[in-house]
Amino acid sequence: MFLWTTPKGIKTFGLESKEFAEKTKVLAANQGLYNGFLAAGLLWSIISKNTEIATFFLVCVTIAGIYGAYSTKKIRLFYIQAIPAIIAILLVIFN
DSSP states (O other): OOSTTSHHHHHHTTOSOHHHHHHTHHHHHHHHHHHHHHHHHHHHHHHHTOHHHHHHHHHHHHHHHHHHHHHHTOHHHIIIIIHHHHHHHHHHHTO
């Protein structure tokens, strides 16, 4: 979110150019904020030991992974994002 337009951010995310990074920085900030809120929710569920909160945020991550894989036509996103969340949901439910 904060390093998107820096040389390191451009390299890390495989962006085509500094100009492209500048054009898409608002989009990247939105995604970064979204991911930050998901991380905060999951941390909150761990601290509060509340399985309902954990399940809610893990379902959000799963939906984001499914949508990301579908909308970008990159099934790899499903495996990277949704599968770990599904595994975590199962662990929460059966623990």
